[in-house]
Amino acid sequence: xxxxxDVMGGDHAPRAQxxxxxxxxxxxxxxxxxxxxxPEAIKPLLGPDVPxxxxxxxxxxxxxxEDEPVKAVRRKTNSSMVVAGRLVKExxxxxxxxxxxxxxLMATGLLVVGRxxxxxxxxxxxxxxTLDQVGILALDMGANMDAKPEHxxxxxxxxxxxxxxxxxxxxxxxxxxxxxxxxxxxxxxxKAAYELLEQAPINFVGNVESRDVLxxxxxxxxxxxxxxxxxxxxxxxxxxVVFKVLREQMTSSFTAKxxxxxxxxxxxxxxxxFDYNEYNGAPLLGVNGLVIKAHGxxxxxxxxxxxxxxxxxxxxxxxxxxxxxxxxx
Amino acid sequence: xxxxxDVMGGDHAPRAQxxxxxxxxxxxxxxxxxxxxxPEAIKPLLGPDVPxxxxxxxxxxxxxxEDEPVKAVRRKTNSSMVVAGRLVKExxxxxxxxxxxxxxLMATGLLVVGRxxxxxxxxxxxxxxTLDQVGILALDMGANMDAKPEHxxxxxxxxxxxxxxxxxxxxxxxxxxxxxxxxxxxxxxxKAAYELLEQAPINFVGNVESRDVLxxxxxxxxxxxxxxxxxxxxxxxxxxVVFKVLREQMTSSFTAKxxxxxxxxxxxxxxxxFDYNEYNGAPLLGVNGLVIKAHGxxxxxxxxxxxxxxxxxxxxxxxxxxxxxxxxx
Numbered sequence: 001x002x003x004x005x006d007v008m009g010g011d012h013a014p015r016a017q018x019x020x021x022x023x024x025x026x027x028x029x030x031x032x033x034x035x036x037x038x039p040e041a042i043k044p045l046l047g048p049d050v051p052x053x054x055x056x057x058x059x060x061x062x063x064x065x066e067d068e069p070v071k072a073v074r075r076k077t078n079s080s081m082v083v084a085g086r087l088v089k090e091x092x093x094x095x096x097x098x099x100x101x102x103x104x105l106m107a108t109g110l111l112v113v114g115r116x117x118x119x120x121x122x123x124x125x126x127x128x129x130t131l132d133q134v135g136i137l138a139l140d141m142g143a144n145m146d147a148k149p150e151h152x153x154x155x156x157x158x159x160x161x162x163x164x165x166x167x168x169x170x171x172x173x174x175x176x177x178x179x180x181x182x183x184x185x186x187x188x189x190x191k192a193a194y195e196l197l198e199q200a201p202i203n204f205v206g207n208v209e210s211r212d213v214l215x216x217x218x219x220x221x222x223x224x225x226x227x228x229x230x231x232x233x234x235x236x237x238x239x240x241v242v243f244k245v246l247r248e249q250m251t252s253s254f255t256a257k258x259x260x261x262x263x264x265x266x267x268x269x270x271x272x273x274f275d276y277n278e279y280n281g282a283p284l285l286g287v288n289g290l291v292i293k294a295h296g297x298x299x300x301x302x303x304x305x306x307x308x309x310x311x312x313x314x315x316x317x318x319x320x321x322x323x324x325x326x327x328x329x
Numbered sequence: 330x331x332x333x334x335d336v337m338g339g340d341h342a343p344r345a346q347x348x349x350x351x352x353x354x355x356x357x358x359x360x361x362x363x364x365x366x367x368p369e370a371i372k373p374l375l376g377p378d379v380p381x382x383x384x385x386x387x388x389x390x391x392x393x394x395e396d397e398p399v400k401a402v403r404r405k406t407n408s409s410m411v412v413a414g415r416l417v418k419e420x421x422x423x424x425x426x427x428x429x430x431x432x433x434l435m436a437t438g439l440l441v442v443g444r445x446x447x448x449x450x451x452x453x454x455x456x457x458x459t460l461d462q463v464g465i466l467a468l469d470m471g472a473n474m475d476a477k478p479e480h481x482x483x484x485x486x487x488x489x490x491x492x493x494x495x496x497x498x499x500x501x502x503x504x505x506x507x508x509x510x511x512x513x514x515x516x517x518x519x520k521a522a523y524e525l526l527e528q529a530p531i532n533f534v535g536n537v538e539s540r541d542v543l544x545x546x547x548x549x550x551x552x553x554x555x556x557x558x559x560x561x562x563x564x565x566x567x568x569x570v571v572f573k574v575l576r577e578q579m580t581s582s583f584t585a586k587x588x589x590x591x592x593x594x595x596x597x598x599x600x601x602x603f604d605y606n607e608y609n610g611a612p613l614l615g616v617n618g619l620v621i622k623a624h625g626x627x628x629x630x631x632x633x634x635x636x637x638x639x640x641x642x643x644x645x646x647x648x649x650x651x652x653x654x655x656x657x658x
Contacts, residue, residue, distance in 0.1 A: 131570060131573070131574070142508065145508065145515060145516035145517075146516045146517050177559065179471065179474065179554075179555060179558040179559065179562075186474060186555065187474035187475045187553075187554075187555040188474075188475050190555075209562055209566075210558075210559045210560075210562040210563040210566060211562035211563065211565050211566030211569070212566065213563075213566065214566055214567060214570045215566075215570070224516075225508075225516075226508060226515070226516040226519075226556065227555065227556055227559050229508040229539075230506070230508065230539045230556050230559050230560050230563070231539075231559050231560075231563045233508075233538055233539040233540035234539040234540065234542075234559070234560045234563035234564050234567070235563050235564075235566070235567040236540050236567075237538075237539060237540030237541060237542065237543055237544075237564070238543060238563070238564040238567035238568050238571075239567050239568075239571055240540070241460060241543045241544070241602075242567075242568055242571045242572075242599065242602075242603070243571075244460070245460070245598075245599045245602055246575075246596075246599050249592075249595035249596070249598055249599055250592065250595060252595065255591055256591070256592060256595055258588075258591075259588040259589070259591035259592045260588070260592065262584055262585070262587075262588040263578075263579065263585060263588045263589065263592070266578035266579060266581065266585055267575075267578070269574075269578055270571065270574045270575050270578055273570075273571075273574055274571070
């Protein structure tokens with residue numbers, strides 16, 4: 001399998017991207033890694049002993065985090081992100097990974113790789129950590145801010161396919177993010193979506209409240225990109241505030257410090273539950289190829305997790321299964 | 330000042346309501362507490378020594394948590410909630426408090442107490458805890474699931490008035506809940522609302538991300554009721570999961586238990602930060618009277634906090650100030 005990596009996108013680019021590729025190349029000899037970016041930046045980081053399964057694809061432009069997404073993708077046709085997308089489009093890579101500008105990656109998916117026929121809006125679908133450590137696929141987490149009921153239906157079908165094809169879950173449970181569990185709850189969008197989901201060829205388990213998502217009430221949760229983003233950042237923010245106050249309290253006296261040092265390994269386990277890097281690599285579902293978003297803040301370890309997850313998605317017929325299900329409707 | 334209390338609504342009704350009223354009557358002799366509900370249920374809890382500033386208003390029907398809100402308010406005209414609303418409407422009470430069915434309380438505000446002229450949608454406005462312990466007023470937290478840009482504008486004006494009149498904050502900072510801080514971010518609703526808020530007679534500080542809300546980036550945050558509810562429950566859910574895992578880890582071995590017992594008072598401080606009972610008593614802003622929602626799970630202490638907060642809102646001209654500001658537009 002061949003994976004194109006946008007080497008120039010992300011907070012720790014290009015170092016994290018190149019280092020993770022070297023580690024991945026050693027661990028998975030069956031995987032060809034195509035490093036897309038400025039060769040002058042990549043070569044010193046690669047060093048003299050370049051593994052046989054790493055190649056460089058030159059792309060001298062860079063799309064930055066401040067670039068306006070659609071404009072950047074249209075104009076910077078020789079940027080590392082767009083070139084990686086083109087490799088997927090042309091069948092020269094089986095997937096691409098980028099930790100760069102999220103909006104630009106969505107635009108690359110739409111404009112360079114292209115939408116799957118019948119899909120109105122591709123969706124960004126990361127995994128959320130859950131208490132049982134199984135995780136839950138949540139979509140859309142921000143590819144489209146506004147959604148119609150029909151979009152949520154397509155998200156549900158695509159998310160369900162992903163969980164069954166990539167994670168091997170038979171008959172994945174699909175929930176609808178809502179403000180209450182009763183069928184009549186919600187806004188105009190969720191009320192209409194509920195009716196569509198009830199009729200869909202999926203295992204719809206009804207409404208799911210955001211306070212329960214971390215308990216893993218289902219395998220897939222669907223929502224509009226705005227609400228999804230609010231949920232994601234609320235959870236991150238709340239967890240980070242609790243840990244911050246915890247740290248302050250545990251270093252506030254001598255005895256507290258001693259007690260905290262005894263508990264340190266235990267506390268690390270709690271922290272790990274919220275380690276989103278362990279779930280790095282979110283697919284953009286609904287485009288005609290595998291486009292994977294890594295966290296902007298990915299270090300080399302997190303990038304390697306994204307490569308590991310991307311390997312799982314290749315060769316299981318996910319894209320063709322989605323295409324068949326959607327166009328068959 | 331005279332406060333009508335719906336004694337029959339809430340998980341711990343009527344005991345928590347009556348006990349809190351007795352404590353409040355002793356602490357604040359200037360406050361007349363009108364207990365609205367079934368006298369037969371109230372009297373035994375009040376005991377023989379009834380304080381002079383407690384009276385009972387008989388209301389024999391009860392609106393339950395399962396009742397359909399609008400229908401219940403229309404039909405159960407002798408319910409404790411509707412009767413309390415009528416006391417406010419008729420000027421026999423300066424405010425009412427209920428821990429009962431939230432939807433029914435919204436309907437009581439609209440149908441019994443009545444909307445303020447010019448207000449399209451009243452909003453539920455609870456305080457969120459923040460790291461600096463100042464708190465942030467968030468609205469709408471669920472009175473209306475869908476909102477138009479003009480509604481968010483009215484929420485902003487009402488929230489701003491509340492913070493200045495009730496909490497004495499000069500020129501309160503108003504933020505718009507959004508998925509990014511840049512002006513162009515968001516969905517159709519927030520983009521249009523942003524432009525309105527920029528022109529409004531308030532101290533608009535721009536977009537606020539849900540991950541920052543607990544850090545207190547502003548004094549008021551506005552959003553549609555659906556997103557607000559998603560945020561509220563995400564934060565509650567994440568905090569409760571962290572504490573759950575923490576508890577498990579801290580009791581997972583003998584030494585962990587010893588260390589945890591030393592840290593116990595410190596950990597309690599962390600827990601207290603997320604104690605929503607400390608912020609009990611959310612006003613329904615935009616109705617022509619003071620209608621205060623207490624948490625459904627309120628115990629006697631939490632109910633007393635709601636009474637304390639309600640006292641602050643009486644007599645400062647909040648309602649007339651909102652009416653003037655809105656009709657003057």
